[in-house]
Amino acid sequence: MPPSTVPARAPVLPPVPALGVLTVFGLGWFVLNFVHPLSLPVVGWAPMVLAAVVGVLACARVARSAELTAPARTFWRSITTATAAILVAVLSNAYDMVSGFGGAEWKPGAHTMAFYVAGVLVTLWALLRLPAGDRSRGAWLTLGLDAGIVVLAAGLFAWSYAVNGSSALAEATGSYLPVLGTALMGFIGVLAAVKLALTGVGPLDRGSLTAMGLGLLAGATAGAFLSPLQAGRPDLSSSFVAVPLTFLFVGIAAERQLRTEGDAVRVPRRRRRPFSLLPYGAIAATGALLLVSVRKADGEIRVIAAGVLVITALVVVRQILAFYDNAHLLSRLDSSMLELGRLERWSRSLVQNSSDIIAVTALEGHILFISPSVERILGTPAETWIGGPVTRCTHPDDLPTLNELSRRLRQEPRATATCQVRMRRADGTWRWLEIAGANRLDDPSIRGIVSNVRDVTETKRFQDQLEYQATHDTLTRLANRDLFARRAESALAEAGGAGVALALIDLDDFKAINDRLGHAVGDALLTAVAERLRACVRPGDMVARLGGDEFAVLLRGVCAAKAEETAEQIILTLGTPVPADGHDLLVQASIGLVEGGPDIDANELLRRADLAMYAAKEQGKSRYVRYVEEMDARAVEHARLGAELRRALAAGQLFLLYQPVVALPDGELSSLEALVRWHHPERGMVSPAQFIPVAERNGMIVEIGTWVLREACRQMADWRRRYGAAAPYRMAVNVSARQLREPEFAQAVADVLEETGLAPEDLLLEITETAVFDGGLALETVRAVRELGVGVALDDFGTGHSSLGLLRTCPVDALKVDKLFVDGVTGTVENSAIATSLAQIARALRLQAVAEGVETEAQAKRLYQLGYRLAQGFHFAPPLPAGDIGRRLAERAARGDGSDLFEPPALAS
Template sequence: MARPRVTPLLLGSAASVLAAVVIFVINSRAQLTPVLWGWLPAVLGTALSTLAAWRTAAADGLEDSTRRLWRSIALVAAFVVIGLGSDAHQGIRDPARDVQREHDPLATIAYSLAMVVLLWALLRIPLGARRQRERTVRFVLDALTVSITAGIFAWYFTADVRAADNYGSATVPMLLLATLGLIGGLALIKVATSGLAGLDLVTVRWLAAAAIVGAAGGAGFPMLVHVHPGISGAQMFVPATMFCVTLAADRQRRAVTAPRAPRRRRPFSMVPYAAVGSTDCLLLVVAHASGPAVTAVAVAAVALTALVAFRQFAALSENARLLRRVDAGREQLRHQATHDGLTGLANRALFERATREALAAMPADGDALCLALIDLDDFKAINDRLGHAVGDALLVEVGRRLESCVRDGDVVARLGGDEFGLLLHGLRRQESDEVLSRITEALNRPVHALGYDLLTGASVGLAQTWPGAAPQELLRRADLAMYAAKERGKGRHAIYDAQLEHDRTADAQLGAELRRALDGGEFSLVYQPIVRLPDGEWTGLETLVRWHPPGRDPVSPATFVPVAERTGLIVPLGDWIMRSALRQAAAWTEQFGAAVPHEIGVNVSARQLREPGFAGDVRAALTETGFDPERLVVEVTETAVFDGGAAQDTLNELVSLGVRVALDDFGTGHSSLGLLRTVPTDTLKVDKSFVDGIGSGSEEAVIATAMIQITDGLHLKAIAEGVETAEQAQTLHRMGYRFAQGYHFARPLSAEQITRHLAEAPATMPV
């Protein structure tokens, strides 16, 4: 809370109040000091208040509506200075004239303009079109209530004044100023209870007190207290009024940087009840002087009024209670609309809004702003295998860990599913790696969720702002970096740069060409034989895909297959490969019978294994072609099934169909030996890198020997890949290998070449 501090303006204003009271008391019976002395404290105090209001209007941190209000208050104080100067001039020129009850035209106009400017400034405060209309209607009704009440009191008392002193029309400007003053005070109280942003509540109360004291006290005092000509109640009440204004200005300047406590709005206005109660009291006073009969009627009327007021008060209180419940429900709905119901974090809508606001508020040379997107690896497998309750508990814990990794002011959001977002303020590029490493490390630690210890990683992508950055483009770049992190392996992070954009553009262009090629039939299949050692009999065929764009050189699978993986086109392409290979193998079987190699191998990517319904598609292809499932070998890499999850579940479904599984490129992946216990494998295909250097005494020879011992012990079939020389084939046979493939036996052959070979010779190719 902003505490008042002694300043020259406050000291001067307080001194003017003290001097005004002292001079007024000295001159209350007779004019003992010069007339000018009585007006100086009021003029000086008002001038100080004008300066205080103008300084407050120029203070930093004020909202535009509040700044405009304080400029208007400074103008109000300036009009009061003019009115006081006119009253002082009138008193000096004609000391016998009663400035207590009469003002010259200039003073009356100045005081009236002061109140009109104040009311106009208050009515200009923006509260929204609908609220502005409602507030104006309520204010007008309350103002009429105050006016009628003030008018009836003024009429009653001025009737006595006229009868006793015959002041005639001198009371009219007094009545006008008193009513305007009460209405001004009422308007300020309305502003206080409406909760105007930027205007401190204590400040408004001081201003309301100033309006009521100044106008009602200064104008109503002559109607109640009779003093000699030459002295005016304004000489005492104006300094007190302006002291309140100076206090309000000081409070407003200090409250700009102080936190404001939430305001509780009053459910209804007390003004009508106060006005009715005051008028009832006056009615009883008048009735008492008129006799018992009138008094009885007045008492009954007052009692009925009190009962009606109490009944309405009770109804309004109940309405207020209901409105509080509605407000609480509205606040809850507002929170639900901007926050995730499971984790309590910001949701996508709030995250995008916070991003827009942060970009709009960020100066051109200000601190950096980074946006990170986080996607959990293999979260779907946890949901599928352990249930959604465990998955939800995991998401909650991930949200907590992310909050622990960021600073105050950063935004953590759950964007949907297992995707999270971070808005990081003041993070420079050189600090990015450290922050991302801390996040990935926190997410890679085991998570305890509903009795399960889960090991889950996350792929994180980060993008940094640039001049003129747009929120959607920043999100797109972070998303691009996140998918780049996924492609590099799970549990990694990536930062957006121009190379990613170039790769993305190239991928998009090549992806479009792939789509056209698939629709246009530009792909073809070739088959590389798998042979038995040492006689070279064909025991199987591995299916390989080739792309020959019309009018262009062939595109290597090493180029287009990764792009197909990243763009998702590997799914339709893989489905075409599977169906085409099975149709061709079924045709060969029908034509050549037992001479056809027993097994047909088809490579399947990790993306295909994670695709829902992949096993069903394979079943449909087997049914459509009539091919024996036990002759189909699905070849997968270690990386595709390393983390288990959906990929391993798909393999289990395929095995249940009778399909056999081969681990391709064995020995180059993450944890080969561990996979042999979890993946339903029939065959290991030893990678070419171990065959190339298989000469006597080499490390590759030791590894190749160990692998054949493992496969023999586990009763698995081992196939050596990439055999290019007779010496390699002979060495592998001596080690214990009975199956191999490579250019030494045959290069990949087209379907026509395979057909001619099957037609011309037995299914053997000598070593």
């Protein structure tokens, strides 16, 4: 560590305690010699020399400190020089005293006083060189007046001292040079006080300069007051006290400077008073001098002097109060200016750093001001916009919008308006900007239209995405139901709906594809169908996915013939295999076609198309049907019938009939098929052909099917208990495709068997080929039922998909050949070929073959010849109530021979 470096919070330096000891010793030696003269001058002068040496070293150490500023270092170098000169003067003075000791008087030589004066002058020069800072002319005038007051008061004291006390010092020393030295030291002390109180300390520590001024004043005061005591006493000198005391304060000043410069943390200065006390202190001291001076004058002079002092004191108090009032006002003004400046800087910073563009436009339309953020948003510097038109870089399609904004803003003062326009960036891309303008032409500080411009490109893109997602189907990217309804409503509103047509498309058996091949294949199929539908329409038409496998095509500006041509094109396009996730699938669709008209809204259009689409499904699917008014009546009838059917199930209006299945050739009862019937209290008997489709459409088929299953099993279990071996072999119950798709159907069958006590092998469930053709959940349900031990029969075999592969995948026990093939068995060989083939297939697969709809003896005989051993139909017995079946079973049980009362056909002959 360099010797000039002083650490922060340095400990107390050794010079200060040493100087304190020397000062106390000097004062004690002076008092001791004054009371009892001692002939040891060396003892009195040695502490002075030591004090001077210690003081010089302390100042030199400060002058070498690396932490001082350049002006402070210069000041302390000058003080070091001054103390060195005084050290030389002290040494010379000591030599003069010691060498001349014993004479009647002593006086310093001219060279001694020269060094004293040189030290004082160097100190004066160092103080005068301290920077006072920049001041206004008024401040310099005030400083000059305050300094003049202090200097004048000091001069009065010096004059008084010269008149009253200098003769004693001159008489004691034999020279007026000590008088001059004492006056100079006092003047320098006063100058230090003026510098400290009026002009500030510049780069110095305030406490350091205060200590130095106090040292000079203390030394001068000690010399002035102690010098008369040394008259006629060559062994005494006021310097014994004055010199160590002066250097003690110099050492304190040096220590304070070092401690302050080495401290990393500065204590904030207290708020200064609005005036300096020094001039008023000088006035008070002068007043005291005046009172002392007139103490021996007559009464009138003393009264006048006292009055002048009182008036002066009142004026001083009044001025001090005025200073505080002015300081308070200035403080408020400064706070207001600071706040105003802060707000101005804040506003400027907001404008300069805002992410939005702030612009001011003149009434004529050219730009007066624009913030730098325009370069970040549009890529062009702000200065290139000044003076240019506000329409610069605006998209041509958005110019009317911007002009309308300007027109609205010019209508009245303080008017506000907002719009969104596109503007071109420097790189050629377009950005969406939201402009919020306000008319500030009436504001003298603005005189223009202020606009806040925000880049909303990403926000608008995000909003467009959200709107697209809200109005389009996620899978197919087609319009969804909401958007379709709005577009249809708009199209119907034009020209009263003339030229508008709607094709409602529903894919046939799409659920089977989902169940058999999975939803991924189903989604791929829907996407492919959407693309094909797009290819079938014109640019102005609209394709939408309404949900699931239901699509809609809105045709505009078409006639009836063109609408039908489009529907045919759709069926033809969908008829070719559709690739979907590695599968080539054949898609069939049922289409409901309807035309718009007066007083028809979008909901009504969809309702009519829906009726036509269901009519297409009822007519065999893969076709289109045009809406006619009669469909409304049929729909109303179906709705009414559905409501009544629900009440009928609760009211017990449904009942079962049982049609026997007989064994050929003797006609013995083999099993029964349970058939549901409805006796309406007003309509009478309602045909199953009427209410079963209604039940399938509204979902009641599941409830009705469950009721039929439970009732049939209960009845069969009852017959088993009552008639034993005379009871039928099995009870057959029809199950709809909708029931097979219920996940809990197999469990429901198990629950019914347990509830009724019927053995699983006594139950036969009849299903259709269509229900299980595509596999999936329906086929899994059939397998679960077979695992229960329940038999399964394919009903109406040959009329559905007729896939022979189904006989290998679907676990069945029997085939029921439809009446369509039974009717032709008595005709040509070609007509009976299918019935013959079905019998042979059943025999090869070890399945029972049951011929349905046998109405004549010839049919029964021919079926037996073809290999059929089970048959049912009106030739044997119609569907009968449970009571009739029960009576015949009772008679059969009573005979005990197993014969029946059903008249068997003569097949044996």
